[in-house]
Amino acid sequence: MDYDRKSATSSFYGGRKTSIDALHSDFPASAVQYGQPHAERARHDSASSFYNPNGPSRASVDISSPGYSTAGYNRKSYFPAGRQEPVKGGYDEETTGLNDEPFDIYADFNNQGPRYSTVLGHQDSGYRPVSSPALKMNDEGSSNAGPVEMVTVPALGPEWKASELRDMTKSGRKEAKREQRAEKWKQWKRGERGLCGRYFTRKFTAWFLFVLVCATAIILAFTIPRVPAFAFNSDTPLTTATEPFNKSVPFIFSRAPANFSFPSFADLQLDTGSNFLPLTFNNIHADIFDLVTARQVAQGDLGHMTVPAKKFPRIQIPMNFTYIATNDTDQTWVNWYNACRNKAASATGTRPPIQFRLVLDVKIAGLVGHHFASTQVTDAPCPVELPLNSV
Numbered sequence: 541m542d543y544d545r546k547s548a549t550s551s552f553y554g555g556r557k558t559s560i561d562a563l564h565s566d567f568p569a570s571a572v573q574y575g576q577p578h579a580e581r582a583r584h585d586s587a588s589s590f591y592n593p594n595g596p597s598r599a600s601v602d603i604s605s606p607g608y609s610t611a612g613y614n615r616k617s618y619f620p621a622g623r624q625e626p627v628k629g630g631y632d633e634e635t636t637g638l639n640d641e642p643f644d645i646y647a648d649f650n651n652q653g654p655r656y657s658t659v660l661g662h663q664d665s666g667y668r669p670v671s672s673p674a675l676k677m678n679d680e681g682s683s684n685a686g687p688v689e690m691v692t693v694p695a696l697g698p699e700w701k702a703s704e705l706r707d708m709t710k711s712g713r714k715e716a717k718r719e720q721r722a723e724k725w726k727q728w729k730r731g732e733r734g735l736c737g738r739y740f741t742r743k744f745t746a747w748f749l750f751v752l753v754c755a756t757a758i759i760l761a762f763t764i765p766r767v768p769a770f771a772f773n774s775d776t777p778l779t780t781a782t783e784p785f786n787k788s789v790p791f792i793f794s795r796a797p798a799n800f801s802f803p804s805f806a807d808l809q810l811d812t813g814s815n816f817l818p819l820t821f822n823n824i825h826a827d828i829f830d831l832v833t834a835r836q837v838a839q840g841d842l843g844h845m846t847v848p849a850k851k852f853p854r855i856q857i858p859m860n861f862t863y864i865a866t867n868d869t870d871q872t873w874v875n876w877y878n879a880c881r882n883k884a885a886s887a888t889g890t891r892p893p894i895q896f897r898l899v900l901d902v903k904i905a906g907l908v909g910h911h912f913a914s915t916q917v918t919d920a921p922c923p924v925e926l927p928l929n930s931v
Contacts, residue, residue, distance in 0.1 A: 762816045765906045768847075769811040770913045772898070778859070778923040779805045785858045793880070793926055798865035798873050800880075804923040805856040806840065806898065815849040820905040826857045831895035831916060835872045837863045880922035881930065893919040 706712040727733045734741045740748070773779075781789070781803035789803035806826055812819050824842040829835065840859040847853040865873040879894040900913040 763906075765817070765819050765904050766812075766814040767902065767904065767907070767911045767913075768815070768819060770900060770915065771809045771811070772915060772917060773807040773809065776923075777807055777898075777917050777920045778894075779807050779856065780923050781805055781858065789860050791924065793877060793930060795868040798868040798870055799863060800873065800876060801860075801862045802880075802924045804838070804859045804861060806859050808855050808857065810847060810851075810853050810855060812847055812853065813850050818846050818849050820844075820846045822903040822905055824855075824857060824903075825901040826859060827899045827901075828859060828861075829897045829899070830872050830875060831897050831918065832875060833872045835863070837861055837872065837876065837896070876922070877926075880924050881926045882928045883925070884928050885926075891922065894922055896920065 707716065724733065728735065728742060731742045735745065780786075782805075785805075786803045790801055791803075792799065792801040794800070806828075821842065822844055824845075826838075826840050826842075827836060828838040830837055838859045838861040840857050842855065842857045845855070847855070861876075863872060863876065868874070868877075876894065879892050881891065883889055883891055895916075895918045897916045898914060902911045902913065904911065
């Protein structure tokens, strides 16, 4: 059998034999006896020519010489085998009935002779498929155990850091939101982002607010109402009341007890030239005080009304004159009694004028708060006249 058909370990990997077949070995008597010097002993512990100092020199011996040996894989590089191969005989070498050629169990490895795997008709291409286990689908409807709850277990990882634990708390989330808002505010101030996405950047917002303020100022200039100017009728600031107001307030002048009561209208004129839109009054309240004694003698309310813009409308406020004194010598009572008595009862045929101060409390729609106006009248005639037989 050729040398490459053997399978033995080369002495290149060891200094002595590692195994021996006791059945195939004759165990010859060693020529070296005990007691001989160590230098005279022949070195038979290694069959490798690599470690054989007694062999021929590799540099001086021709490669074709019989005594030449190399450290390669040749017959001398292996230990003596336990027995010659292939083993003939036995059940394995019986004919198979296919081609009557004996088996060679080494043919599959040496690629010589019939292959053991093809003797029985099997074709081996060298591919060995790896079978995968088939997945078994569990039918929950057919299972008596009920649906299986799958629990996802997170993979083990590093421990949580202190910053990560804080981020999971409520205070940590609030702090993160504050930091995000602060960062967005910084980006907006730098002009890197807008308030509503890409809109309302810093530059756009400044121009938008400027235009908005200008437009608002122009609109308010035309729509905000102005307080009008009030002026009395120079001839008759107080006029005689008409129905139905004169029916609601009695006409009384009495000495005991000393009092008087009568209705009248305060005749006023407005100047709405500073308004661009019609002016609406929620209420106009008027108080009249005696100019000499500063006692209040009348009051009245106009109520809700609307006057046109850039005009001089005339309004009449219904006034209820009512005053009660302790006796007929009260100065306020005497002043108003003399101004309102009959002309025929006077020696000169004339009546003295009344002197009073009018205070207006105006509430205008579109303006906040109350607005006041006042004026003084020193020569107004009394709007009523007592009968000649009145005391």
